[in-house]
């Protein structure tokens with residue numbers, strides 16, 4: 001600890017006035033401002049008063065520390081030990097005037113250490129500056145208790161003025177706050193009116209939307225019903241035409257001329273195409289009307305793949321195309337076997353139809369709790385902007401030429417419906433020239 005700036009002893013009541021005065025002088029000398037000078041001076045005189053009441057002298061030391069945080073310390077000692085813990089209570093109020101206050105109350109007597117930081121504006125406490133302060137304080141001529149009383153009065157008046165100014169400030173702030181509150185309330189009301197209006201609009205919009213979706217559903221149901229009825233009605237006559245054609249060209253019937261045979265074949269060909277269109281339409285209408293109920297069961301994928309390999313092999317006639325149905329990496333899953341086989345057959349038939357060379361491959365793998373089937377081909381591919389359109393009824397990519405058989409444009413919409421019924425999704429990834437990959441994701445165990 002550095003050498004104190006000043007030591008003083010309090011022996012009698014007038015010394016309390018003196019030490020108060022000196023306290024203010026020291027505070028001023030180390031660079032404290034007016035209010036802080038008064039605070040420290042008041043704290044010292046209070047502690048001095050309490051110590052003097054014991055009937056014994058008190059020693060006061062003023063120490064300035066120039067460490068990282070320049071601080072003024074005041075150490076006050078009194079040889080009387082009160083040792084009842086009451087000293088701390090007596091001085092509790094005084095502690096509020098300084099930054100830190102420690103009260104040591106033991107057998108050797110009482111020590112009170114107080115500190116207050118110096119403002120940043122205070123001049124630096126170099127050793128020379130400290131010596132200057134010591135000299136200045138030594139030369140200080142103390143005033144009489146009356147002088148000190150006058151100074152105290154001045155300080156009291158200043159403090160009162162400040163309290164009054166603070167009270168006025170508070171009143172002004174309160175008025176401003178009230179004004180702001182009124183503004184906020186007005187804004188709030190306006191906002192809640194606007195919100196109510198907007199909500200009303202949204203509710204009306206939703207009602208309209210609901211109505212439209214009901215209309216849409218009704219229209220779609222009517223369409224499905226119409227398709228189902230028409231195709232059902234068409235099936236019987238078309239089947240009859242095919243049968244009659246077969247009868248006419250039968251060897252046991254009357255012989256036909258070559259031209260007649262050719263025309264009968266044309267009729268049979270057209271009728272067969274028509275029948276497959278009618279059948280596709282009927283399937284799709286049934287799926288759309290929600291009349292297909294999946295029959296869930298534990299399905300052996302090895303068996304399904306084996307069957308697909310067998311039934312589609314005859315379609316894969318081109319030697320330039322390697323047709324592979326891989327051994328399934330997932331042995332079994334819960335789904336509807338017939339619907340699953342129908343979807344995969346549909347995708348594989350398409351792939352074979354649109355692939356002139358390269359390969360057509362079916363694989364399956366597990367992805368999380370899903371089973372993912374992929375049909376990959378190196379065929380013509382489909383432009384990105386048509387990836388959704390090919391799932392629309394009757395849509396066929398303009399200029400796309402099937403290498404075998406004529407399509408109806410109903411295969412993919414039907415496949416997507418079925419996958420939906422099985423709780424999964426069907427998507428395509430393709431680009432012209434690079435081939436296509438159709439992916440069917442199905443839950444391995446539908447809930």
Ligand code: ADP
Pocket residue numbers: 350351352354377379380381382390395396397398400406407408409410411412413436
């Ligand atoms: P379809 O095959 O009976 O014409 P789909 O609904 O199955 O009807 O397919 C719609 C159209 O999508 C096809 O006409 C074809 O243009 C295109 N397409 C489908 N699969 C493929 C494929 N693997 N490669 C190229 N184009 C395809």
